[in-house]
Amino acid sequence: MNSKTLVKKYNLSKEALDRVSQSIKKAESKSSGEIVLALAAESSDYSIWELFAALVVSLLATIVLLPFAENIRAYYESLNWASPEWYLPAIYTFTSFSLILLFFGLFNLFEPLDRLVIPRAFRTKAVSERALRTFCEQGVYATRERTGILIYVSFLEKQARVLADEGIAKKIGPDLWGLIVNGLVEEIGRKNAEAAFCEAVEKCGDLLAQYFPAREDDNPDELDDGVVILDR
Numbered sequence: 429m430n431s432k433t434l435v436k437k438y439n440l441s442k443e444a445l446d447r448v449s450q451s452i453k454k455a456e457s458k459s460s461g462e463i464v465l466a467l468a469a470e471s472s473d474y475s476i477w478e479l480f481a482a483l484v485v486s487l488l489a490t491i492v493l494l495p496f497a498e499n500i501r502a503y504y505e506s507l508n509w510a511s512p513e514w515y516l517p518a519i520y521t522f523t524s525f526s527l528i529l530l531f532f533g534l535f536n537l538f539e540p541l542d543r544l545v546i547p548r549a550f551r552t553k554a555v556s557e558r559a560l561r562t563f564c565e566q567g568v569y570a571t572r573e574r575t576g577i578l579i580y581v582s583f584l585e586k587q588a589r590v591l592a593d594e595g596i597a598k599k600i601g602p603d604l605w606g607l608i609v610n611g612l613v614e615e616i617g618r619k620n621a622e623a624a625f626c627e628a629v630e631k632c633g634d635l636l637a638q639y640f641p642a643r644e645d646d647n648p649d650e651l652d653d654g655v656v657i658l659d660r
Contacts, residue, residue: 429469429583430469434467435657438583438616438621439622440621440622445654447622448625450653451629452465452653453649453653456633456649460575460636460640461571461576461596461633462571462576463576463633463651464651465581465625466657467581467658468558469583469658470554471555471557472554472557472558477545477547478536481545482527482528482535485527485528485531486527489527490520494520551584558658559578562656563591568591568651571593571595572648573595575595575596576650576651577590577591578591579608579612579629581625590608590628595640596636600639608631611631612624612627
């Protein structure tokens with residue numbers, strides 16, 4: 429899934445992205461903190477699980493077809509087709525590989541099927557790891573006062589993370605971030621992505637303003653305020 433498709437999945441227009449960016453700028457203006465919002469289509473390459481699931485489906489289908497071997501042979505003979513000894517194994521082999529390709533493609537194309545075959549624990553771990561990597565790659569850790577926040581949302585897994593740098597973590601416990609994440613995921617589930625992003629940004633901004641109020645004489649904008657769309 430490319431960035432354009434991801435934005436469409438969230439039903440975000442260019443104007444909507446601009447409004448989210450403005451909400452980030454507004455939230456940051458009230459504090460000395462920085463907020464980065466990053467969106468990912470998926471947090472890992474789950475091909476191994478998709479292939480494994482396709483193999484299982486193919487194996488089950490082959491097992492189901494085995495008792496019908498004589499029926500298949502009889503059908504071919506009724507058509508007066510040539511039937512060398514290898515034709516029946518060839519049919520099963522071809523069917524098996526075709527099913528593997530078919531279901532591997534289906535698991536890649538349809539997110540509900542993908543979520544069905546990928547273990548939840550693996551998805552959760554992948555989201556956490558990608559969020560941490562994004563935290564580093566986007567420079568959220570490198571703000572002057574260590575007051576950066578990453579809001580990370582992964583579409584396929586329907587999960588989100590809020591990561592706060594150590595300056596914030598000393599004053600704000602993880603429970604508050606968990607509440608923001610829950611509200612964010614719930615609102616996205618209602619197909620209100622723009623409102624969900626703006627609300628999460630506003631809540632993070634309010635917490636930052638409470639503990640790290642802006643300095644009128646020295647409050648630089650250290651990180652870009654635009655929505656970050658991550659490549660796969």
